[in-house]
Amino acid sequence: MKKIAVVGLGYVGLPLAAAFGEKREIVGFDINKKRIAELKDGVDFTREVSREELAASKGLSSWIHRISAALWISR
Numbered sequence: 001m002k003k004i005a006v007v008g009l010g011y012v013g014l015p016l017a018a019a020f021g022e023k024r025e026i027v028g029f030d031i032n033k034k035r036i037a038e039l040k041d042g043v044d045f046t047r048e049v050s051r052e053e054l055a056a057s058k059g060l061s062s063w064i065h066r067i068s069a070a071l072w073i074s075r
Contacts, residue, residue: 001025003024003026003027004017004020004025004026005028006020006028006029007029007030008029009028009030009036010046011048014028014044014046015048015049017057018053018057021057026057039054
C-alpha cells in the first residue's frame with residue numbers, strides 16, 4: 001500500500017494526517033522541532049486533534065518527521 005505524505009502539521013495538516021492515518025500509512029512533515037516533539041508526546045497545542053485521535057492514527061511516531069527549512073528556500 002502506498003503512503004500519503006502531509007507537509008505541514010498545523011491547523012489543517014494535522015487533522016488531515018490524523019484522518020488519513022486511521023486508514024492509511026502517513027508520513028507527516030513539519031519544520032518546527034517543538035511541534036514535532038509535542039506531537040510525538042501526543043499533544044496538539046492547536047486543539048484540532050485530541051490525544052485519542054492522534055493515538056488512533058497508524059504509527060504516530062513513525063509518521064512525524066522534521067524537514068529542514070532550507071528545503072523550502074530557493075536560492
